[in-house]
Amino acid sequence: MSTFQVELKRVVDDTYDVEIGYGLQDRLLEDLAAGLMGKLRKFAVITDDTVKELYAEPILRRLLDAGYEADIFSFPAGEKSKTREVKAQVEDEMLEKEYRRDCGVIAVGGGVVTDLAGFLAGTFGRGVPFLNYATTLLAAADASVGGKTAVDTPRATNLIGLFNQPRKVYLDIESWKTLPKRQIISGLAETIKHACLADRAFFDYLNEHMEEILALEPAACEHIAETNCRIKYEVVMKDERESGLREVLNLGHTVGRAIETLSDYRLLHGEAVSIGMVAEVDLALSMGLVTKEERDAVVELLRKAGLPVEIPEYIDREQLVKKLYTDKKVRNGRLRFVLQDGIGSIKEFEPGVFAAPVEEETARRIIMQMA
Numbered sequence: 001m002s003t004f005q006v007e008l009k010r011v012v013d014d015t016y017d018v019e020i021g022y023g024l025q026d027r028l029l030e031d032l033a034a035g036l037m038g039k040l041r042k043f044a045v046i047t048d049d050t051v052k053e054l055y056a057e058p059i060l061r062r063l064l065d066a067g068y069e070a071d072i073f074s075f076p077a078g079e080k081s082k083t084r085e086v087k088a089q090v091e092d093e094m095l096e097k098e099y100r101r102d103c104g105v106i107a108v109g110g111g112v113v114t115d116l117a118g119f120l121a122g123t124f125g126r127g128v129p130f131l132n133y134a135t136t137l138l139a140a141a142d143a144s145v146g147g148k149t150a151v152d153t154p155r156a157t158n159l160i161g162l163f164n165q166p167r168k169v170y171l172d173i174e175s176w177k178t179l180p181k182r183q184i185i186s187g188l189a190e191t192i193k194h195a196c197l198a199d200r201a202f203f204d205y206l207n208e209h210m211e212e213i214l215a216l217e218p219a220a221c222e223h224i225a226e227t228n229c230r231i232k233y234e235v236v237m238k239d240e241r242e243s244g245l246r247e248v249l250n251l252g253h254t255v256g257r258a259i260e261t262l263s264d265y266r267l268l269h270g271e272a273v274s275i276g277m278v279a280e281v282d283l284a285l286s287m288g289l290v291t292k293e294e295r296d297a298v299v300e301l302l303r304k305a306g307l308p309v310e311i312p313e314y315i316d317r318e319q320l321v322k323k324l325y326t327d328k329k330v331r332n333g334r335l336r337f338v339l340q341d342g343i344g345s346i347k348e349f350e351p352g353v354f355a356a357p358v359e360e361e362t363a364r365r366i367i368m369q370m371a
Helices: 025-033 051-065 084-096 111-126 137-142 173-178 181-198 200-214 218-236 245-250 253-262 269-286 292-304 317-326 360-369
Strands: 017-021 042-048 069-075 104-109 130-134 148-151 160-163 168-172 335-337 356-358
Touching: 017 218, 025 051, 025 130, 025 168, 042 051, 042 111, 051 069, 051 104, 051 173, 069 084, 084 111, 084 148, 104 111, 111 130, 111 137, 111 148, 111 160, 130 137, 137 181, 137 218, 168 173, 173 218, 181 200, 181 218, 181 245, 181 269, 181 292, 200 218, 200 292, 218 245, 253 269, 253 317, 253 335, 269 292, 269 360, 317 360, 335 360, 356 360
Parallel strands: 017 168, 042 069, 042 104, 104 130, 130 168
Antiparallel strands: 148 160, 335 356
16 A cells, blocks of 8 residues: 655736726737737637627627637626526537637626636636626626636525636726616625725715716726725735635625525615625624614615615515525524624624624514514
């Protein structure tokens, strides 16, 4: 009997840039020409059927005009497409068009597209490089930094995936002008979440400048894009693999993701997270972590943004309580919640522990008392 040790030690530098600007398609081509993706000459442009004509096709034309090989692979827009089945469908289409390991992926769209495409890039050919060209405020706030990629299952959201960092992220603020207002409002939920967990001054800025933000005034848009990236980066650089601190980014998501799934995605992600944040701040109030004034300020800011703050009547609340157990923060069958400590910080319950066990009856009481 013998033992052979396979010694594999790696030093990995996953540093990348997030470029914030307007109309960045030409910038993307300049970066490719400068070697951002090495010597690759073939690119799969992955998008959805809403973004395809607006942004993916112009990027495709630029790629082809520059002498690259490229094809668009699209799927129906919306969270219902973020599945293993759709990922496999896109992979099969790529294989049929002779895509192999000598290709790169360019994800063009919102969070569903960047999540699915990033996951696909991490597994296709055992891993190919990718870029994100984010076209929504939600993607700018939530998917631009961190490298979390995943798909949903009927049982739960985002439990099948991997950490995979892009070569670069482009946040095209110009694209926000093509979004329906509901999508802009949905994206603000993650922005408000960042303020609640890390930056009281940003919370006050949102309160004071919500009208300009909703009107997509350039200075306000640039400020929230840059601040979202900064806040998320400051968390992710300390805990890339979500072993502790990074759980704070799940503020509002324990209830929010459950509501999103039970709504059969009638609610957009940000809308569901907004309701989840109300549940979270109500729970924090009951535990003495926020004052009544702070609780009301959070709810009022969500309202000012046009976000929902009440559980829809069509959601069965007992089903909602049961659905909480599909949350990825559950440990040993116990619910765990990330909770605010005032406005602008998160409660650290023990060194490195940012989610507290909460009894089911306590969670039920909060949910049943919500409007």
